[in-house]
Amino acid sequence: MQTELAREDQSRSPEQRLRPQRSRTDCPILLSPRLVLRAPHEDDIDALAHLANNANIANMVSRMPHPYTTADAADFVRRAKAGTIGKCVYAITKADNGAFLGCCGVEPHADERTVELGYWLGEPYWNQGYATEAAQTLTDMAFRTRDIDQIDARCRVMNIASRRVIQKCGFQFQGSGMVGSLALGGMVPVEWYRLDRKTWVSLRSWGGVR
Numbered sequence: 001m002q003t004e005l006a007r008e009d010q011s012r013s014p015e016q017r018l019r020p021q022r023s024r025t026d027c028p029i030l031l032s033p034r035l036v037l038r039a040p041h042e043d044d045i046d047a048l049a050h051l052a053n054n055a056n057i058a059n060m061v062s063r064m065p066h067p068y069t070t071a072d073a074a075d076f077v078r079r080a081k082a083g084t085i086g087k088c089v090y091a092i093t094k095a096d097n098g099a100f101l102g103c104c105g106v107e108p109h110a111d112e113r114t115v116e117l118g119y120w121l122g123e124p125y126w127n128q129g130y131a132t133e134a135a136q137t138l139t140d141m142a143f144r145t146r147d148i149d150q151i152d153a154r155c156r157v158m159n160i161a162s163r164r165v166i167q168k169c170g171f172q173f174q175g176s177g178m179v180g181s182l183a184l185g186g187m188v189p190v191e192w193y194r195l196d197r198k199t200w201v202s203l204r205s206w207g208g209v210r
């Protein structure tokens with residue numbers, strides 16, 4: 001029986017083997033070498049309000065108010081807990097001491113074949129590879145647990161650090177456009193990137209692009 005199963009598995013392509021039979025909608029806790037990605041909770045509110053109250057962050061993401069208050073942080077945690085099916089919001093925390101560093105998440109598009117990746121980190125934690133580590137971990141989770149074909153990511157044209165994170169995760173440039181910015185109160189130019197499932201499978205067999 002085992003041999004039969006093994007033979008059946010070998011006859012499937014790597015892409016088929018890594019595609020889940022059925023999409024999960026839950027958001028499992030994720031571990032990476034230095035990080036734990038888990039649901040945000042009330043204990044995060046102070047650190048979240050402190051780190052997110054930063055125009056250098058709010059101006060780069062689409063839906064973060066600025067200034068960012070404790071009430072905004074509490075509302076964010078409440079909404080993350082209420083959840084939307086298929087959407088995962090994670091607190092990015094340090095594995096060694098539990099410190100709250102920022103947030104990331106994936107949100108399904110209406111077509112159900114695509115999820116959108118998003119992330120931000122508190123400024124004291126920039127340029128230490130944390131966003132790349134979180135984004136790669138989230139990307140693996142999305143392709144392993146969801147029956148999706150691709151992951152999209154967008155960044156402001158001027159956002160050099162985020163573009164670099166997206167590139168280090170293997171995403172490819174698709175085009176440019178405009179999206180709304182809550183903090184800036186208008187539309188801003190963005191670049192649109194995509195990682196398709198086939199490319200992700202290839203990157204895995206190369207050992208990633210880190």
Ligand SMILES: CC(C)(COP(=O)(O)OP(=O)(O)OC[C@H]1O[C@@H](n2cnc3c(N)ncnc32)[C@H](O)[C@@H]1OP(=O)(O)O)[C@@H](O)C(=O)NCCC(=O)NCCS
Pocket residue numbers: 056057058060061119120121122125126127128129130131132133154155156159160161162164165
């Ligand atoms: C974008 C952001 C998440 C990056 O987080 P991070 O943990 O610093 O990212 P990483 O350390 O994994 O990678 C950053 C990369 O950008 C590079 N980088 C950063 N600033 C740079 C600059 N001014 N010029 C050139 N490269 C720069 C870093 O050198 C690094 O690349 P490398 O590993 O090849 O050296 C963080 O800056 C942030 O939260 N910014 C505000 C919110 C935001 O932009 N969110 C994304 C919205 S699309």
